[in-house]
Amino acid sequence: MALEQGCVQVYTGNGKGKxxxxxxxxxxxxGRGLKVCVFQxxxxxxxxGEHLAAExxxxxxxxxQTGRPGWVNTKDITDDRRTAQEALVQALELLTSGxxxxxxxxxxxxxxxxxxxxxxxxxxxxxxxxxxxxxxxTGRNAHERVIEAADLVTEMREIKHxxxxxxxxxxxxxx
Amino acid sequence: MALEQGCVQVYTGNGKGKxxxxxxxxxxxxGRGLKVCVFQxxxxxxxxGEHLAAExxxxxxxxxQTGRPGWVNTKDITDDRRTAQEALVQALELLTSGxxxxxxxxxxxxxxxxxxxxxxxxxxxxxxxxxxxxxxxTGRNAHERVIEAADLVTEMREIKHxxxxxxxxxxxxxx
Numbered sequence: 001m002a003l004e005q006g007c008v009q010v011y012t013g014n015g016k017g018k019x020x021x022x023x024x025x026x027x028x029x030x031g032r033g034l035k036v037c038v039f040q041x042x043x044x045x046x047x048x049g050e051h052l053a054a055e056x057x058x059x060x061x062x063x064x065q066t067g068r069p070g071w072v073n074t075k076d077i078t079d080d081r082r083t084a085q086e087a088l089v090q091a092l093e094l095l096t097s098g099x100x101x102x103x104x105x106x107x108x109x110x111x112x113x114x115x116x117x118x119x120x121x122x123x124x125x126x127x128x129x130x131x132x133x134x135x136x137x138t139g140r141n142a143h144e145r146v147i148e149a150a151d152l153v154t155e156m157r158e159i160k161h162x163x164x165x166x167x168x169x170x171x172x173x174x175x
Numbered sequence: 176m177a178l179e180q181g182c183v184q185v186y187t188g189n190g191k192g193k194x195x196x197x198x199x200x201x202x203x204x205x206g207r208g209l210k211v212c213v214f215q216x217x218x219x220x221x222x223x224g225e226h227l228a229a230e231x232x233x234x235x236x237x238x239x240q241t242g243r244p245g246w247v248n249t250k251d252i253t254d255d256r257r258t259a260q261e262a263l264v265q266a267l268e269l270l271t272s273g274x275x276x277x278x279x280x281x282x283x284x285x286x287x288x289x290x291x292x293x294x295x296x297x298x299x300x301x302x303x304x305x306x307x308x309x310x311x312x313t314g315r316n317a318h319e320r321v322i323e324a325a326d327l328v329t330e331m332r333e334i335k336h337x338x339x340x341x342x343x344x345x346x347x348x349x350x
Binding site for chain 1: 198203
């Protein structure tokens, strides 16, 4: 099957659940036989639970990780920007191929926030989305022009987080 | 593997992404070999994409639907309350069996909001959670006592929703 109409969804905010919601969308879509690509920006740091699960849902679910290991070097973004720009070219190729019913650009809002990708490039991506492809953009601090261009926007607000109680990221839950 | 420590997470608010985030948690956990139960309250209405996908991730992922077909009869909750109370007994049995590493009570907050389950019953459930089981509670209008008892709370806020632009729920995305 294919979607009759593809929309643009944004998950932003400082709360837990943005990438996780995108993964949930992927799971539901795969259940319906849709083809899904989760394209991750600034996430080069190792394989998480979702990458292991993706193998069980292949060939419908593909997860592509890009970014350098470790976090963005905010003091000098040169290398991170080059990596993100190369990733963007790859993402655009995959998106515009029309091969995927659901295309998730995970952490692309963060990449814009760090100056690794320009907001105009995200708007260009949105404008080039195939009509029947659902495009999902995640990450904190989504740019107001991206919010304007989107059909659905949810802000995940942190009301309470256990990091503050000293609980670190746990394998199987956060990664 | 098993979690070293299980927490209580709440996803609430009027925005899209609560159940979806819980499904994403399930996907990640399954990738790590954790055993997951998604127990759905007031959701008796047919099989969605997540139910079809669950078959591909069995036996690690189990999704149980409870509730009557159609939406809650808010004019007379007698039947819905009986159904929800029976479901709660089943959920408690499964949760306290310790068989699951991640136990998701989907829409339980909504069930409390409709008066189908009492908030004291949810607090009792939280108190009886096995130490190493992660318990996730979703649904709008989470009760303040549930928020108080939780370790992590995220509010999904609707900034923009395409329902308002006349786009109905789509197979593969919302269901």
